Amino acid sequence: MDITAIIQSLVEKFPGVIIDQSADRVTLTKEAVLPVFEFLKNGPAACVSLHGVTAVDRKETVEVVYHVHSFQHRVMLTVKVILPNDNLNVPSLTSLWGAADWMEREVFDLFGVRFEGHPDMRRILNPENWTGHPLRKDFQMDGVVPRPVK
Amino acid sequence: MCQSVNNIITGFMSILKGLGVTGKNMFRKAVTIQYPFEKPVMTERFRGLVDLHTDKCIACSQCVKICPTAALQIEAATNPETKKKFPGVFTYNEELCCFCGLCQEVCPTAAMYLNTCYEVAYYSHDEVTKIDLLKADKYVHLAPPKMKELKK
Amino acid sequence: MIPLGHIVILSMFVFCVGVYGVLTQRHAIRFLISVELILNAANINLIAFNKYLGTADGLGQIFALFIIAVAAAASVVGLILVIAVYRLKKSVFIDDFNLLKW
Amino acid sequence: MLPDYFNIIFFFVLGILFVGAAFVTSWLIRPRAPSLAKNAPYECGEVIKGNSRVQFNIRYYLVTLIFVIFDVEILFTVPWAVVFRQMSVTAYVEMVFFIGVLAIGLVYAWKKGALEWL
Amino acid sequence: MNIPWMAILFLLLKGVAILAFFAINAMFLIWLERKVSAKIQNRMGPMVVGPHGSLQLIADTVKLLLKENIVPAEADRFIWWLAPFFVAVPTVAAFLCIPFSQEWIVSDLNVGILFICSITSLCVLGIFMAGWGSNNKYSLLGGMRSAAQIVSYEVPLLLSVLVVIMEAGTLSMQGIVHAQELGWFFLKPNVLLAFVIYLISATAEVNRVPFDIPEAESELVSGYHTEYSGMKFSMFFLAEYANLFIISAVAATLFLGGWLGPFRPSVIWFLIKVYGIISFLMWIRWTLPRVRMDQMMSFAWKVLTPLALVNVLVTGWLLIGKG
């Protein structure tokens, strides 16, 4: 089963939730996150490893990016979920992967995306009494010296 | 019973083996370089402090632009006769530099280079924050004491 | 040499301090400490009498040895009881040791 | 010749003097700059959570207990060890019995898990 | 009442000599330790302060004298002050009956060997106090561990000493040495076993690798003396090395014939043996990893103690058979 087959199976299994797809990447609707990952992990794709969770701040939206990986088929699939800025909530994957715990905390810390159902949604890298999410493009803080030379 | 006796013996032997290794090393020569008395020779690629062949610099600012830490500052000046640019002010903030050598790589005239000076310890920031790259004796004050003094 | 009486007076004093402790201390470990004092007072006497008036077979010293052994056994058991009761009742005070209910 | 007890006490006093002298010397020449932060207990540089005086595992106690028992046993063995060669075999047998009884104790404690750590 | 002033003066002189030896020996041992470790690790060790770092320890000592003394807030001051005394004073006292040679012994007590054993067991209390008084979790944990460890290894240690007592029939240190005039004790297989047990348990007693659990740096920072600074800390340090000397001296006396040797002065023989043992212990220290607490405890109780008990009985049987 190669990557196209996996994406194909996804499209067949979950009609309507794949908003966008390319060679090794699919974009999902938010609601479908849990079932799709469940299927990816336990289904024929056997993407047993959650390789990474991250996000990209696209100004109006925030993309949450998941990399899942299958030892069996040797493929890495990128899954994206696009969240509007005013509702940065997405289901947590902690029920599926232990790895999701810290990774989601990191995304929360740096981007402010809240993962619903996460058991321990605290900051991880920055001090807990912080406000602001530093990797947002609009992040401002006193004491940050921008590099003078462009 | 046999098993545990055997275990004890192998365990004992393994400890002896370990002692053998350390014992053997006791008679190896020390690898220490006695630093202030013997100084290592820096390799020719060594990336020490940023230095400048003043005459070669054409004030193109490429080094300043590439520097990831903005450690360099240049003010270009133009020679009114030849219309050639040369650095009017060229300062280097050693405390920001990360000794990546990118400035050296990017310099079109090989004016910028990283010298082999590595003994950079000082008591106050002023000694290194605004190093005038155009001065010839800019690093003299950092030079370590001479060998004679050390062996007092 | 020091007169025997002086040593005995010292031992009496230690003994009485022990008795005082036993009577007044509410803390169980304190209580045991006092008991140790009493035993030691006895031991001092034994040794002193052995030295001054003793027989050739060293009865006094041997008796002192036995007392030390008994004291060791006693404090071993006593302290473990204190700990056990403490773990059960969260208290180290003798007033709270109501052994019947326990 | 001085009596033994004097030597012993003398050496104790000497030891105390030695340590005391070191402290006094140090007290004379050392700087003092106490501060609140300095006197705070050290805990890897983090703020202290919880209290340091808490109860501990009973195992420590059990081990010490067995030690005390054995200590007493050994103290009874020493006089025997000094003289048993001049005595008859009975002395030896008596000691075997004595040690045997305590060995039973050790085995018992072992089997009961009092020697297990964790 | 006549006071034997001369004798007291003489004793005082001996005492001062012992103290001087005590301090110099500890310094030398620390220097030796650093040099031995350096050798093992292909390094140089102290080099710059004095020729080959010979003045290093003087510098360390003076510096420790000059260090500020920090009393942690909430520390139990009384206990905290007392602890170094309890740790260091017994080690001084133990030198009382170490036979450096036929003549060089301050006082040959007739309970010599037991005196040393008992005096050094006072350290347990000092360690407790240090742990309790510091009001620090690492100290407390370290202190408890240390005490449990010392206490556990005391049993096989005493049992192996007992074997020697049986062989020699006396408790006096000189008596034990004299009993070996016909042959050093460790040549007998049962005493050799006792020697090994003694060395292992003595290593544990003085908290050295592989039994350095209370000071386990990678777990508990530095154990019960985490909070101690300056001179108080150096007392712990000093006591540690003095103890190292004491256990080695006892081992040399009990098993290796003490100051006996083919020629005089016998004190040379004694020192050679002692420093030999110390170097061996250092060699071990810089080679082996640390055992875990539970492993260490079960080793003491389940291996060494039964072994030592059996050894005592066997020795008794052998001697009875002979006599």
Place this chain on the structure above:
Amino acid sequence: MDFQELIINMGPQHPSTHGVLFLQLKLDGEVIVDCQPNIGYLHRSIEKIAENRSLVQFMPFTDRLDYIASMNNNLGFCLAAEKLLSITASPRAQYLRVIVAELNRVASHLLAISTFAQDLGAYATPLFYALRDREKIIQIFDQICGQRLTYNYLRLGGVSRDLPLGIDQRIKDFIAYQRQTLPEYHDLLTGNVIFCARSKHIGVLHKDTAINYGVTGPNLRASGVAWDLRKDEPYLMYDKFDFNVVTGAAGDSWDRYDVRMREIEESLKIIEQALGGLPEGDPVVKVNKVFRLNGEAYMRTENPRGELGFYIVGDGGPLPYRLKVRSPSFSNLSVLATMIKGMNISDAVCVLGSLDIVMGEIDR
């Protein structure tokens, strides 16, 4: 019995937390009932900085992520950037990259096993031996690129400079030397009874847990999963070399140590082959000075600590729009809390040491 629990702070300054990790341990007696790792004490905002640096300028920052294996970090970043820009490095450069990356792997593993031994209380000696041997590699790097730790050696399309003269002999000497000294480690540690007693059956990481937590690298292989990107998704020229993927059996601390030990040997093999087959040619291909970054690329490589991923998103400008570092230690550490529950402190230290984490890349 309700025990009053003892809360102990381990770190941020603690000899065995490998940097500035802060573990808050709840103890019952000496048994850990709860462990709360706190990270971020070395959070240097590298991902934010990356958004303001060009790809070339960012290279020095990758050195400082996993500072024990800077070359491998350089490599990971280079490959990701090259993937984004569709550049292929010259063959010689690829070989050179393999050589330096594997050398660095050896150096990193040496440090890993020796700090592990240090955590087990093997007082300084194994550590100093490892530093002694590692120093030889460092000196080679010093000669190749002029720095001892922060190499900044790789460039888009190749490496910054070709090997200096005579270095290949030096590397060969090193390989011979290392092969000679490796048995010393085996004698000193691998078979040592105390070492085994301390590390065998301690901290068993089951295969499924490891995968579930995204554990990668030697830690995963020690649990018995034969997964090595160099073999399974070969990048550079790794498919040309003959080496084995080392796996462990039980997944305990000793296995993690042993896997590293054997990987050193495999790496030496790779270096030898790469040196032998080093093709002639330019060490770097010509690339544009100014790039436009479009689209996104994710590339992962096998770091000494596991799979290092770089995720670069471009928006058409010269600077990355977003750069994410997927660091192996981050996942490897996240499994710690579940592993050490119910252990005593000594074992916890042993497990932490065997995971071989580097705070620099965890906190970024």
Place this chain on the structure above:
Amino acid sequence: MNALVFYTLALFIAASALLSVTVRDIFHGAVWLAMTLLGIAFLYFYLDAGFLGVIQILVYVGGIMALFVFAIMLTSKIGDHKIPQINAQFWPGLIIASVLLAILLKIIVNGPWMNVRASAVIIDLQTIGKSLVTTYVLPFEFISLLLLAALVGAVVIGKVKQ
């Protein structure tokens, strides 16, 4: 000199005994008890009972005191290691103890031993050893049983409550 040493020692013993039951902090109490026991050990040395002195240190100070300290650590929390000394039994206790002391003192001072100065025998270890395995062999073996009983009992109590 003998007398001087003795009276200093006696003072030390008496003072630390008193302190061990009167100081507020239980741990301090234990430490003072240790001092008392140490002093008593010296007293044994003074009385030429070297073996007893050694045993006193080894068993009492090194062993039993360690037990006490562990027990204190096992049962104390911060705050309660300072316990009030004055309670309802204070005055009765003090009075009873003082009266007892007075009575005993009277007995002693008037008794036949007050001024005995000659020391009879010096008992060495050999003697103790011999008596122990001959005359007193029964109590000797009994001690082993007692110790065993104590060990078993303590282990049972300690384990049951786990």
Place this chain on the structure above:
Amino acid sequence: MAVNAKILGAEVIDKVPGGSFFLAKTEDLFNWAKSSSLWPLTFGLACCAIEMMVTGGSHYDIDRFGSGVFRASPRQCDVMIISGTICIKMKDSIKRLYDQMPEPKYVIAMGNCAISGGIFYHDSYSVVKGAEAVGIPVDVFVAGCPPRPENLLHGIIKLQEKINSTKAKKA
């Protein structure tokens, strides 16, 4: 800097009787002792810590200068080598550790990060700009990124020079 002035304060002069010659000699002795036995705190922050380890290692052997006794507890050490980047989360801990060291204490800032923030000076939201920004007075700066081990040794020698040239404050 101010640290040095504090150490041999007026109190010492008051307390040690004797002539000024003796005083000067003791002072020399004290300075010598202090400078020859600088025990560092086992404390690594970032990349520079690796170089610090290497400095302790066989090739450079910091123990030659008597500074090889790395103590894990701040109570027993004399010099704190800040080796690496100080981040906001870490800064309180560092300050606390510094505070908990007994006088006389010295600080070596190793690496540009500890000196000024170094490579992370610009654009970083979480890096403190050097040890002095945390309130720790630094005695010797050892620049580099990371400084070579020789450089750290050089820094220690510089610190020794500095200690040796301190004069006690006259009362």
